[in-house]
Amino acid sequence: MEFGLFAGGFVPKGLWDLDPHQAEHERIMSEVRLAQAADRNNWKYWWTTEHHFLDEYSHISANEVLLPYVAALTDRIHIGSGIFNITPPVNHPARTAERVAMLDHLSNGRFEFGTGRGSSTTEQGGFGIDDPDLTKGMYDEVIGEFRKMWATTDYSHDGEFFSMPTRNVLPKPWVKPHPPLWVAAGNPGTFDKAGKMGLGVLCFTAGNPASMAPLIEIYKNAIAEAEPVGDFINDNVAIVSQFLCLEDGDAARDWVTHGGTAYHNSLLFRYLDTFPRPKGIPAWPEVLPEPTRAEIDKRIEQNISVVGTPDECIEALTKFEAVGCDQILMGPSSTTWPHDVMEEAVELFGNKVIPHFDTDPEHSTSRYRSEAAERLGL
Numbered sequence: 001m002e003f004g005l006f007a008g009g010f011v012p013k014g015l016w017d018l019d020p021h022q023a024e025h026e027r028i029m030s031e032v033r034l035a036q037a038a039d040r041n042n043w044k045y046w047w048t049t050e051h052h053f054l055d056e057y058s059h060i061s062a063n064e065v066l067l068p069y070v071a072a073l074t075d076r077i078h079i080g081s082g083i084f085n086i087t088p089p090v091n092h093p094a095r096t097a098e099r100v101a102m103l104d105h106l107s108n109g110r111f112e113f114g115t116g117r118g119s120s121t122t123e124q125g126g127f128g129i130d131d132p133d134l135t136k137g138m139y140d141e142v143i144g145e146f147r148k149m150w151a152t153t154d155y156s157h158d159g160e161f162f163s164m165p166t167r168n169v170l171p172k173p174w175v176k177p178h179p180p181l182w183v184a185a186g187n188p189g190t191f192d193k194a195g196k197m198g199l200g201v202l203c204f205t206a207g208n209p210a211s212m213a214p215l216i217e218i219y220k221n222a223i224a225e226a227e228p229v230g231d232f233i234n235d236n237v238a239i240v241s242q243f244l245c246l247e248d249g250d251a252a253r254d255w256v257t258h259g260g261t262a263y264h265n266s267l268l269f270r271y272l273d274t275f276p277r278p279k280g281i282p283a284w285p286e287v288l289p290e291p292t293r294a295e296i297d298k299r300i301e302q303n304i305s306v307v308g309t310p311d312e313c314i315e316a317l318t319k320f321e322a323v324g325c326d327q328i329l330m331g332p333s334s335t336t337w338p339h340d341v342m343e344e345a346v347e348l349f350g351n352k353v354i355p356h357f358d359t360d361p362e363h364s365t366s367r368y369r370s371e372a373a374e375r376l377g378l
Contacts (some may be wrong), residue, residue, distance in 0.1 A: 001320065001327065013056055034339075039074035044076075044327075044358070078112050141160060143199075154168065177231035180365035181229065182236070194223075242306065253296050330349075
């Protein structure tokens, strides 16, 4: 089981002793420093989102700018788009193919191509998409085109949602055949579809191992019969979990009770309105209360949160490993914790927890890619 860090660009108003302009800058630079800490301490992946117009919830919109900057400051960690929105009104597919190939060059083959179609009508409507259901057809039309753009010098397309005359899309990816392909998923149908397409899954819906096990089973069954839209199958399920690893387990629990996580979740359901809305989520601007210590203890007991000492984190993660999870995504910056607390947790987890689960120096996606290159004679 491998591990990735997730950067979301959470900039809450009124929860920091900073003006919003300064807070935005501090958050972006903190995300960069956390990526560097992860690179030094055994983490294999660093993912960053693409969101637009979602005040407070996420101020990382131009992740195609942030990703190469982080690549230049790191040596080993893979950098991933979690996600690039590939619907044509938001990002023209040829421009996305160009960015992905350039990132592959600049990172020396360390880029992971996570894809999606957006999950907020605020974002979709801002780019002229008035019907969220249209994004399903947009995604299906586009996802199989990238392999063609990278493999030929005379690509053209005439489709329902985008068209372009014959052109040579440049540059081509550096490491053959192309970067690993992923898709954001949260419901059983998308897990099945991802598996059939041979795509890795980025599951940003937090859950415990018991709730994730059926989704992982659906994916693994589907990927066994995959007809990949890329040149190889990326057999990977990455699941997000709340995380804070400190030597003092009580201190870790206390930080979670006043980290702004409930406010972050309230913003999630304010904006990401294409997600199912669980019962008990208040309508904005009413917000969820921050969790009590007793509630945190219950989440830990139910394996919803990976919080505590290194030994406690290992115990919780063993259950994710048992249900077939391939990667765990941790997003400590979706809180108001000070940077030094987050960096301490990233370093401690990387040195004392990750080696318990991941002893392979090679990234699984690199192995899939190199096997495909050999099979295809590239």
